[in-house]
Amino acid sequence: MxxxxxxRLIYVQHPTTHYEPGVHTKYVEEQLDTDTVPLNGGVLIKTLVxxxxxxxxxxxRDPNIPHFSPAVVIGQPIDNFVIGTILRSEDPQFAAGDYVSAFSTFETYAVYPGPKELQHFLKYIVKIPKPENLPLSIFLGTCGLPGKTAYSAWKIFGEPKAKTSKTLFVSGAxxxxxxxxxxxxxITSPHxxxxxxxxxxxxxxILKSVGADVAFNYKEADVNKVLAENGPIDIYWDNVAGSITDAALQNMNMFGTIIACGAISGASNPKDGAVTNFGLIFQKVITVHGFLYGFGDDAQKALGTFDADIMPLVASGKITSRExxxxxxxxxxxxxxxVHSGKNVGKSIVIVSHE
Structure with missing residues (x-):
């Protein structure tokens, strides 16, 4: 070959509000010689998903704006988590034919690690097994970043608090x-x-099908009323911030716990993610735990038991997946x-190539 x-999907312009295809990114096609492209000690990945x-x-965003995640580089391909198979390798840890999960570029064929501009702290590549009855893409969703984030934060903050709690509220669920x-x-706290x-x-x-006792559409329901009728809330898993978090704070129990795992309502417009009921945190003696995947010794320890705990649950259908x-x-x-406007249903993946 x-x-x-x-x-290749190239990043060409920073959005100021919502991301627009063809404006902030551009899809291009180029010729590549897979036999001679320099690997510089790395690997050549055929991207599958x-x-x-x-x-x-x-x-x-502009790289001068500080944030926990590295800015995408204008003129370079978008990069994120991918699944692929190794075509060529100069790295002794990998061989042709290996399946890998990597933080790599949106290209049909990608050299890892790529350009120096993209070699930031999210450097990541690991071998993955090919599941018998599951798609490889499971390692991007339930058995990847989303699932591992949920698992580790729940093990550290949620499960201990659940022992003395009655109610959990999950936003953007x-x-x-x-x-x-x-x-x-x-599963862990059936009460x-x-x-x-x-x-x-x-x-x-979907939420009803996965076991939520109360599920509602926040665009149509009065969030504060629903929470007041079904609370008070002992544990709030926050994926959104903004007005929903304001309503949650109003309905938190004394000594409640918030696991702050996202603020997606303010991703395109920070004003939409603003929380105005901040004073209720001290008034109700609420503990807030901010959480990022993989950060901290506790998170690393929790991730060490992920495969043993979760893969059997996924295989048996007790932990489900939608794509x-x-x-x-x-x-x-x-x-x-x-995915930025909520039009997707389930884990958003792009099938790039077939094996």
Whole structure:
């Protein structure tokens, strides 16, 4: 396989509000000689699947704006978590034919590690097994970043608090992270009453199917009223911030716990993510735990038991998975736009190549 057509999704402009396909990114095709492209001690990956995640909007910014995640580099391909297979390797840890999960570029064929501009702290590549009855893309969702984030934060903060709690509220709950929290909380703490919200009836139906006791559409319901009728809330898993978090704070129990895992409502406009009821945190003696995947010794320790705890639950169907699949790297722009507007249902993935 010498010369091939290599599709690439290039980042060309910083959005100031919402991300727009064709404006902030551009899909291009170039010729690539897979036999001679320099690897510089790395590997050549044939990309099979790429992940479109809400947090990527945070990365679409001027690099001078500080943030926990590295900015996407103008003129370079978008990068994020991908699944692929090794075609060539100069790294003794990998061989041709290995399946890998990597933080790599949105290209049909990608050299890892890539350009120096992209070699930031999210350097990551690991071998993965090929599951017998599950798609490889499971390692981008339930068994990847969303699932591992949910698992580790729940083990550290949620499960201990759940021992003395009655009610859990999960916002933005219909994605792969949220549904994991709902299902795993029900497995580890079956006594909990789980309230969950999402932005469409289809997503509300998903929440009911994964075990939420109360599921509602925050775009149609009075969030404060629903929480008042079903609370008070002992544990709040926050994926959104903004007005929903304000309503949650109003309905938190004394000595409640908040696991702050996202603020996606303010990703395109920070004003939308503003929380005005901050004073209730001290008035109700609420503990707030901010959480980022993989940060801290406790998170690393929790991740060490993920495979043993979760893979059997996934295999048995007790932890479920839904995917919103886009076909072809050309569709990555639409996937990124829709995941930022909530139009996707389930984990957003783009099928780039077949094995």
């Amino acid at each position: 010498p010369v091939v057509t290599n599709g 790429v992940s479109a995640d809400p947090y990527m909007r945070y990365r679409m 219909a994605g792969p992270l949220g549904t994991f929290v709902v299902e795993y909380a029900k 909990l009453k789980v309230i969950a919200c999402a932005g469409s009836q289809q997503k509300v139906d 919103h699949r886009y076909q072809g790297l050309q569709e990555a722009e639409r996937a990124l736009a829709e």
